[in-house]
Amino acid sequence: MTVFNTPAIYVLSILFSLFFVLFVLSLVRRRRLREQYSIMWIVLGVVIVIVSVKSDWLVELATWLDVVYAPSLLFLIALLFCFAYLLHLTVVISKLSDRVVKLTQELAIYQHREREAALKKEGALHE
Amino acid sequence: MNETPKVLVIIPAYNEEGSIAHVIQRIQSVSDDIDVVVINDGSRDATVEVARAAGATAVIDLPFNLGIGGAMQTGYLYAHKNDYDIALQIDADGQHDPFDIPKVIEPILRGEVNFTVGSRWVEKTAYKSSAARRVGMVIFSRLIKWVTGQVCKDPTSGFRAADKRVIEMFANYYPVDYPEVEVLVHISRRGLKFREIAVEMSERQAGSSSITPIKSIYYMVKVGLAVLISATRKEGAL
Numbered sequence: 001m002t003v004f005n006t007p008a009i010y011v012l013s014i015l016f017s018l019f020f021v022l023f024v025l026s027l028v029r030r031r032r033l034r035e036q037y038s039i040m041w042i043v044l045g046v047v048i049v050i051v052s053v054k055s056d057w058l059v060e061l062a063t064w065l066d067v068v069y070a071p072s073l074l075f076l077i078a079l080l081f082c083f084a085y086l087l088h089l090t091v092v093i094s095k096l097s098d099r100v101v102k103l104t105q106e107l108a109i110y111q112h113r114e115r116e117a118a119l120k121k122e123g124a125l126h127e
Numbered sequence: 128m129n130e131t132p133k134v135l136v137i138i139p140a141y142n143e144e145g146s147i148a149h150v151i152q153r154i155q156s157v158s159d160d161i162d163v164v165v166i167n168d169g170s171r172d173a174t175v176e177v178a179r180a181a182g183a184t185a186v187i188d189l190p191f192n193l194g195i196g197g198a199m200q201t202g203y204l205y206a207h208k209n210d211y212d213i214a215l216q217i218d219a220d221g222q223h224d225p226f227d228i229p230k231v232i233e234p235i236l237r238g239e240v241n242f243t244v245g246s247r248w249v250e251k252t253a254y255k256s257s258a259a260r261r262v263g264m265v266i267f268s269r270l271i272k273w274v275t276g277q278v279c280k281d282p283t284s285g286f287r288a289a290d291k292r293v294i295e296m297f298a299n300y301y302p303v304d305y306p307e308v309e310v311l312v313h314i315s316r317r318g319l320k321f322r323e324i325a326v327e328m329s330e331r332q333a334g335s336s337s338i339t340p341i342k343s344i345y346y347m348v349k350v351g352l353a354v355l356i357s358a359t360r361k362e363g364a365l
């Protein structure tokens with residue numbers, strides 16, 4: 001199957017996935033996305049490109065898994081990926097929240113000490 | 128325990144300018160040897176200024192609201208850093224009577240337990256609470272009994288005292304959101320002992336409770352889940 005005799009939806013799909021990969025790369029270049037998180041998205045983008053170009057691979061996989069309608073397999077994979085990644089993100093957020101709380105507490109106690117020291121110094125000056 | 132133990136009272140305060148000064152002064156009238164630290168949890172009113180003027184030993188001003196768990200932990204962190212022997216927590220709303228402090232810390236001073244909870248149910252007191260709240264307390268005290276084997280009839284009470292080991296433990300880890308019930312499970316899982324002490328409790332004097340009817344359902348689910356999970360958690364992961 002070549003790009004030229006395929007239906008418009010495949011062409012669109014290929015263009016979209018290529019654009020997606022390029023967009024992820026540009027986010028990393030502009031430091032809007034960390035490298036560590038970008039790997040996942042780049043891999044996903046490449047998978048979409050492959051599935052778009054070689055859509056018969058998806059059909060083969062669907063037949064092998066007894067899935068009658070191949071695109072539904074694609075939806076299933078996409079959905080599972082989304083769930084897994086959302087769970088990963090909530091784990092990351094939990095860790096970040098814990099750190100923010102810890103930092104806030106340390107900062108507040110430190111600020112209190114600073115204030116006490118400043119007051120003591122002021123008191124010493126007035127005596 | 129040394130001759131004169133260093134005692135700290137931790138008061139977490141969120142918009143409590145109306146009652147905080149009275150609470151601080153009453154604590155100081157109990158004993159001169161008790162330090163008071165107020166943790167201002169991002170209040171939008173004059174809590175900080177009022178607490179400083181009332182003569183609190185320290186006022187720690189959190190830059191934004193961390194919630195009751197985060198604020199309490201700040202107090203325990205402060206107690207740990209300043210090497211206090213006993214840390215008490217008292218609500219800023221005036222529900223707890225500071226004259227009960229000696230009673231609450233006594234079993235800890237004698238080295239009998241690591242943690243005490245001021246309870247309004249051990250003996251009959253003047254305190255009345257809503258039916259929904261009572262149902263919640265009964266469920267939680269059953270849960271505590273089942274998970275820890277120790278009795279606590281008033282597990283949501285915010286009048287508590289901790290020894291040095293518990294202070295250190297809380298400085299490292301303290302549950303968020305609605306920590307009172309979970310804390311008891313954590314203590315018990317560490318092989319530490321707690322006991323309930325009968326105290327007087329009155330209605331809050333100013334401000335409003337952090338627990339609204341809408342939040343209470345979330346409270347039940349969250350705390351129930353947290354208690355059950357921490358009961359299955361490995362010792363090292365506490």
